[in-house]
Amino acid sequence: VSTAVVRYxxxxxxxxxxxxSIKGLEPAGDRRNASAAAALPAERVPAQLLSLxxxxxxxxxxxxxxxAVLAATYEDLILNDSRQRALDAFGVVRLQxxxxxxxxxxxxxxxxxxxxxxxxxxxxxxxxxxSQADEILGNASExxxxxxxxxxxxxxxxxxxxxxxxxxxxxxxxxPSFELTLQATDEITKEYARFTKHECDTLKExxxxxxxxxxxxxxxxxxxRNSLYDGYSSFTESPGYLKHSGSLDESDPSDPLLVIPNYLxxxxxxxxxxxxxxxxxxxxxDGLLGHIERVVQAPAASxxxxxxxxxxxxxxxxxxxxxxxxxxxxxxxxxxxxxxxxVPLHGRLFAQWMHHAFPRE
Numbered sequence: 001v002s003t004a005v006v007r008y009x010x011x012x013x014x015x016x017x018x019x020x021s022i023k024g025l026e027p028a029g030d031r032r033n034a035s036a037a038a039a040l041p042a043e044r045v046p047a048q049l050l051s052l053x054x055x056x057x058x059x060x061x062x063x064x065x066x067x068a069v070l071a072a073t074y075e076d077l078i079l080n081d082s083r084q085r086a087l088d089a090f091g092v093v094r095l096q097x098x099x100x101x102x103x104x105x106x107x108x109x110x111x112x113x114x115x116x117x118x119x120x121x122x123x124x125x126x127x128x129x130x131s132q133a134d135e136i137l138g139n140a141s142e143x144x145x146x147x148x149x150x151x152x153x154x155x156x157x158x159x160x161x162x163x164x165x166x167x168x169x170x171x172x173x174x175x176p177s178f179e180l181t182l183q184a185t186d187e188i189t190k191e192y193a194r195f196t197k198h199e200c201d202t203l204k205e206x207x208x209x210x211x212x213x214x215x216x217x218x219x220x221x222x223x224x225r226n227s228l229y230d231g232y233s234s235f236t237e238s239p240g241y242l243k244h245s246g247s248l249d250e251s252d253p254s255d256p257l258l259v260i261p262n263y264l265x266x267x268x269x270x271x272x273x274x275x276x277x278x279x280x281x282x283x284x285x286d287g288l289l290g291h292i293e294r295v296v297q298a299p300a301a302s303x304x305x306x307x308x309x310x311x312x313x314x315x316x317x318x319x320x321x322x323x324x325x326x327x328x329x330x331x332x333x334x335x336x337x338x339x340x341x342x343v344p345l346h347g348r349l350f351a352q353w354m355h356h357a358f359p360r361e
């Protein structure tokens with residue numbers, strides 16, 4: 001399997017399954033992927049995994065079974081990292097190993113969420129005493145956006161894990177246990193992206209309210225002028241950062257535009273969760289392309305077939321079926337003409353064409 005296929009498959013798997021963006025393995029070119037091995041602390045990663053990653057980075061590629069091993073190992077590393085964070089949080093609030101009151105375990109889950117949301121923040125290492133935990137939890141609603149909803153969801157996850165265990169072992173004690181609360185942190189790590197989807201949806205709607213001429217873009221002057229989502233983001237990313245992340249359209253240097261989907265999926269809107277990954281807004285473009293892949297079941301297709309598929313493909317902001325413009329059909333035909341009559345699904349030109357077909361996704 002080629003390097004490009006490995007990166008693409010792993011990226012899509014983790015994005016679709018958990019909303020995770022694996023550092024260094026994003027399908028965004030060698031410049032960003034060059035840090036993949038560096039993102040893996042050698043003392044915590046098996047030598048075999050480092051060897052597999054280095055194979056990808058050097059362009060050698062490897063087999064499907066190796067790719068499955070790499071995916072499973074990455075997931076295990078991320079969950080182990082999350083569990084270590086949970087153990088640190090439990091230690092701060094002095095959660096004991098035996099059964100305890102539900103309130104104590106809810107407090108432990110709250111402290112885990114603090115560590116989870118502060119990951120990557122050097123200050124997290126300073127939280128070592130119970131008194132510090134009390135202060136942070138007491139002010140959590142002022143520190144973290146939508147803390148009440150986050151805490152309630154995390155506690156519900158803990159209760160659901162305990163309820164499932166009770167169904168499997170009905171004669172075991174019903175009180176919370178250290179191990180079950182630890183298991184709940186695994187579920188939180190895997191499901192957090194789904195929980196925060198509404199925040200991404202709200203951010204997208206806010207950006208769309210400033211959209212320029214239905215283009216899926218916002219004039220940069222408008223972006224900085226408006227406080228789109230008070231409390232979520234201050235929208236202070238510099239033009240240099242936006243350009244580096246691919247979120248800036250400078251076709252007209254005198255009037256640059258923010259590309260809504262590129263900004264939405266950018267790192268500044270991710271929750272940095274570990275040394276290995278970040279939790280980001282769901283990439284709707286991947287979902288649209290995934291539908292096309294399932295229909296076509298080939299790496300390329302004729303312009304006529306793709307036009308039919310896309311014309312019948314809806315999104316959150318595009319109704320279907322619809323008629324594609326003559327210009328869109330002409331451009332798709334031109335892409336096919338330069339590629340022997342077929343349009344490569346994963347090529348740069350088709351990606352650009354899809355942006356015009358779904359400018360907000």
